[in-house]
Amino acid sequence: MSMEQFHELAEYVVEYFTEIEQKLGLSVDMKYVYQADDKQKTLIKIIKIADRYAVLLKADFLISFNEDYFDVFDDEAKNILIDQELALIEIDYEKGTKKIGRPDLITSSGVIKKYGVDAVERANKVRDLLTEQQADKDAETRNNKKNK
Numbered sequence: 730m731s732m733e734q735f736h737e738l739a740e741y742v743v744e745y746f747t748e749i750e751q752k753l754g755l756s757v758d759m760k761y762v763y764q765a766d767d768k769q770k771t772l773i774k775i776i777k778i779a780d781r782y783a784v785l786l787k788a789d790f791l792i793s794f795n796e797d798y799f800d801v802f803d804d805e806a807k808n809i810l811i812d813q814e815l816a817l818i819e820i821d822y823e824k825g826t827k828k829i830g831r832p833d834l835i836t837s838s839g840v841i842k843k844y845g846v847d848a849v850e851r852a853n854k855v856r857d858l859l860t861e862q863q864a865d866k867d868a869e870t871r872n873n874k875k876n877k
Contacts (some may be wrong), residue, residue: 749815
């Protein structure tokens with residue numbers, strides 16, 4: 730990778746991101762470092778910094794932007810893409826840990842257009858609930874076999 734690919738992120742991009750992040754009203758103080766990545770294939774990418782390096786950088790997450798994308802996207806598209814990335818941050822208040830999770834709605838645009846977001850979300854929740862119930866049932870069956 731070329732060192733020219735990565736450089737300091739423009740201040741106006743940092744300010745834009747900060748404004749959106751502050752609107753979320755997270756109850757935990759999040760610390761970020763910023764970087765521009767000229768070859769990144771997405772507008773924004775958030776990466777959890779390994780604990781070993783988080784101490785040195787005094788940050789929890791690395792926020793990287795492709796500035797070329799930022800300059801051509803309209804505000805609505807930028808807001809949606811930034812919100813989507815920020816929504817992946819998971820905070821475990823009991824353990825005091827922060828991580829990047831998986832999206833809770835994975836589907837195709839054709840399915841969204843056909844059924845709508847609410848219906849797809851509801852179907853995914855039912856699927857997840859049944860999967861969880863099946864896992865509980867399997868665990869109970871294993872425990873019963875051990876106890877015999």
